[in-house]
Amino acid sequence: xxxxxxxxxxxxxxxxxxxxxxxxxxxxxxxxxxxxxxxxxxxxxxxxxxxxxxxxxxxxxxxxxxxxxxxxxxxxxxxxxxxxxxxxxxxxxxxxxxxxxxxxxxxxxxxxxxxxxxxxxxxxxxxxxxxxxxxxxxxxxxxxxxxxxxxxxxxxxxxxxxxxxxxxxxxxxxxxxxxxxxxxxxxxxxxxxxxxxxxxxxxxxxxxxxxxxxxxxxxxxxxxxxxxxxxxxxxxxxxxxxxxxxxxxxxxxxxxxxxxxxxxxxxxxxxxxxxxxxxxxxxxxxxxxxxxxxxxxxxxxxxxxxxxxxxxxxxxxxxxxxxxxxxxxxxxxxxxxxxxxxxxxxxxxxxxxxxxx
Amino acid sequence: xxxxxxxxxxxxxxxxxxxxxxxxxxxxxxxxxxxxxxxxxxxxxxxxxxxxxxxxxxxxxxxxxxxxxxxxxxxxxxxxxxxxxxxxxxxxxxxxxxxxxxxxxxxxxxxxxxxxxxxxxxxxxxxxxxxxxxxxxxxxxxxxxxxxxxxxxxxxxxxxxxxxxxxxxxxxxxxxxxxxxxxxxxxxxxxxxxxxxxxxxxxxxxxxxxxxxxxxxxxxxxxxxxxxxxxxxxxxxxxxxxxxxxx
Numbered sequence: 001x002x003x004x005x006x007x008x009x010x011x012x013x014x015x016x017x018x019x020x021x022x023x024x025x026x027x028x029x030x031x032x033x034x035x036x037x038x039x040x041x042x043x044x045x046x047x048x049x050x051x052x053x054x055x056x057x058x059x060x061x062x063x064x065x066x067x068x069x070x071x072x073x074x075x076x077x078x079x080x081x082x083x084x085x086x087x088x089x090x091x092x093x094x095x096x097x098x099x100x101x102x103x104x105x106x107x108x109x110x111x112x113x114x115x116x117x118x119x120x121x122x123x124x125x126x127x128x129x130x131x132x133x134x135x136x137x138x139x140x141x142x143x144x145x146x147x148x149x150x151x152x153x154x155x156x157x158x159x160x161x162x163x164x165x166x167x168x169x170x171x172x173x174x175x176x177x178x179x180x181x182x183x184x185x186x187x188x189x190x191x192x193x194x195x196x197x198x199x200x201x202x203x204x205x206x207x208x209x210x211x212x213x214x215x216x217x218x219x220x221x222x223x224x225x226x227x228x229x230x231x232x233x234x235x236x237x238x239x240x241x242x243x244x245x246x247x248x249x250x251x252x253x254x255x256x257x258x259x260x261x262x263x264x265x266x267x268x269x270x271x272x273x274x275x276x277x278x279x280x281x282x283x284x285x286x287x288x289x290x291x292x293x294x295x296x297x298x299x300x301x302x303x304x305x306x307x308x309x310x311x312x313x314x315x316x317x318x319x320x321x322x323x324x325x326x327x328x329x330x331x332x333x334x335x336x337x338x339x340x341x342x343x344x345x346x347x348x349x350x351x352x353x354x355x356x357x
Numbered sequence: 358x359x360x361x362x363x364x365x366x367x368x369x370x371x372x373x374x375x376x377x378x379x380x381x382x383x384x385x386x387x388x389x390x391x392x393x394x395x396x397x398x399x400x401x402x403x404x405x406x407x408x409x410x411x412x413x414x415x416x417x418x419x420x421x422x423x424x425x426x427x428x429x430x431x432x433x434x435x436x437x438x439x440x441x442x443x444x445x446x447x448x449x450x451x452x453x454x455x456x457x458x459x460x461x462x463x464x465x466x467x468x469x470x471x472x473x474x475x476x477x478x479x480x481x482x483x484x485x486x487x488x489x490x491x492x493x494x495x496x497x498x499x500x501x502x503x504x505x506x507x508x509x510x511x512x513x514x515x516x517x518x519x520x521x522x523x524x525x526x527x528x529x530x531x532x533x534x535x536x537x538x539x540x541x542x543x544x545x546x547x548x549x550x551x552x553x554x555x556x557x558x559x560x561x562x563x564x565x566x567x568x569x570x571x572x573x574x575x576x577x578x579x580x581x582x583x584x585x586x587x588x589x590x591x592x593x594x595x596x597x598x599x600x601x602x603x604x
Contacts, residue, residue: 207472207474208459208460208471208474208476209471209472209474211452211456211459211460212460212471214449214451214452215449215452215460217451218449218450218451218452219447219449222443222447222449223460224430224431224432224435225408225410225431225432225435225440225441225443226435226460226461226466226516226520227432227435227436227466227520228432228460228466229430229432229466229467232467232468233468233471236468
């Protein structure tokens with residue numbers, strides 16, 4: 001009971017902090033925080049997939065990127081008065097490719113941003129998990145998917161914008177994107193989305209389904225002999241976390257205003273895993289906070305120590321990997337446990353005192 | 358008595374090593390059948406074949422007179438009511454005993470059924486009463502990693518029971534247990550045999566003597582002899598390959 005109450009308190013503090021943060025931050029900082037919140041959404045999905053189910057995906061950048069591109073296509077069309085994006089005109093294309101025409105509809109674009117990543121994840125997941133490919137082998141496959149996707153996006157320059165990606169958006173639903181009012185609304189939409197995603201994920205871990213996820217992590221084969229076929233479960237959670245990443249992509253592109261193949265490549269994909277690791281992959285809140293803290297540290301360090309910041313960041317990763325296997329959330333838990341033990345000891349002492357007297 | 362399981366000419370070939378060389382064996386409904394034999398006789402391999410952990414090279418495993426187990430994937434064999442307990446306790450250590458039983462419980466185990474599953478009062482009572490039976494009610498909300506070895510074994514037996522099996526396969530259920538724990542496990546097993554058939558691999562002869570209804574001796578991948586413990590003990594051949602050794 002007390003534990004439940006405490007969890008609620010942590011979540012309360014976290015969201016209270018996020019709700020009031022814009023009042024204390026400059027526009028620039030608030031913009032950065034909004035970006036980090038998108039990363040937080042990805043980290044929550046990674047926590048479910050890796051922390052709870054034990055599946056390490058090193059390719060979530062792709063799902064993030066696909067979501068972002070879907071939204072970016074809509075924004076780009078809205079920013080192209082001639083009906084054809086500028087980079088296509090430079091390439092001598094006079095008619096909008098069929099695949100782009102569908103993205104004139106914002107509802108379609110947002111739905112696709114969530115569905116395309118999850119369907120692709122479901123397909124990759126089904127083929128690999130059904131054939132009982134797991135562990136490192138799955139991680140390697142997920143990396144290969146990143147390489148393939150990035151190469152395809154760069155190669156199909158006429159329809160993807162190539163290495164420079166999609167940018168120069170002006171309005172969303174006819175409202176200017178750079179307005180501070182729009183920015184504030186988008187920020188709170190992001191906070192609310194993060195809240196929904198975290199509530200859904202946290203709730204999911206408390207159900208019987210959540211216990212099956214942990215059982216898959218701790219003994220997939222064992223679970224088979226209890227009458228479960230883990231394939232469906234793994235495909236589902238992989239697709240769900242891909243959908244989260246896609247949704248994060250939508251919010252990212254709206255607030256950051258650009259998406260390029262580089263942003264969905266190997267390095268961002270690995271970084272996503274690090275956010276969850278640093279925050280604590282066994283905790284939904286830990287993973288989300290990890291994404292925000294890691295990226296804040298990254299931007300603070302790169303501004304203050306432009307020459308050494310990568311070394312600091314590397315040291316931070318090393319410390320976490322070596323000394324905090326459960327991340328920052330694990331550290332909080334540890335400290336709390338130590339205090340709890342002390343309290344208990346004191347209680348015993350007092351009991352002893354009263355016995356003597 | 359009717360056969361619940363019939364193995365016919367079961368062979369397993371581990372790339373050259375013939376672990377099972379044509380095993381013919383019947384398990385009768387309601388009995389506690391013990392499999393004994395020296396190390397490497399193929400006892401555990403036979404259990405592995407029945408639950409599909411190991412694929413057989415030749416032969417058939419017929420369950421309930423009509424279902425060919427060798428053609429089903431592991432989880433479907435479980436759905437038919439054949440449940441296996443492994444030698445090392447393989448419970449889920451990051452879940453509590455209650456949660457371990459919750460997921461093991463007989464229920465629809467597909468993705469969507471589980472996503473929508475809610476703990477009903479009936480289910481909770483079922484789990485609680487089983488927790489009492491296996492003596493883990495007081496620790497039901499601790500993480501399973503903190504249980505003692507014996508408690509882990511019982512939890513696992515509990516996890517097999519709550520699946521309401523028709524045939525329970527136990528691999529050395531009392532290995533590493535203290536005397537008191539052994540007695541308790543034996544009693545639990547006798548209680549289980551009221552509701553299902555039990556096939557046990559065990560090395561401890563006192564335990565076999567006390568709780569078996571029938572014994573099968575295996576040697577070098579074949580069935581050597583079968584009968585009651587008394588008959589087995591008087592069998593010269595068995596004495597030579599197995600019992601004689603321990604004096």
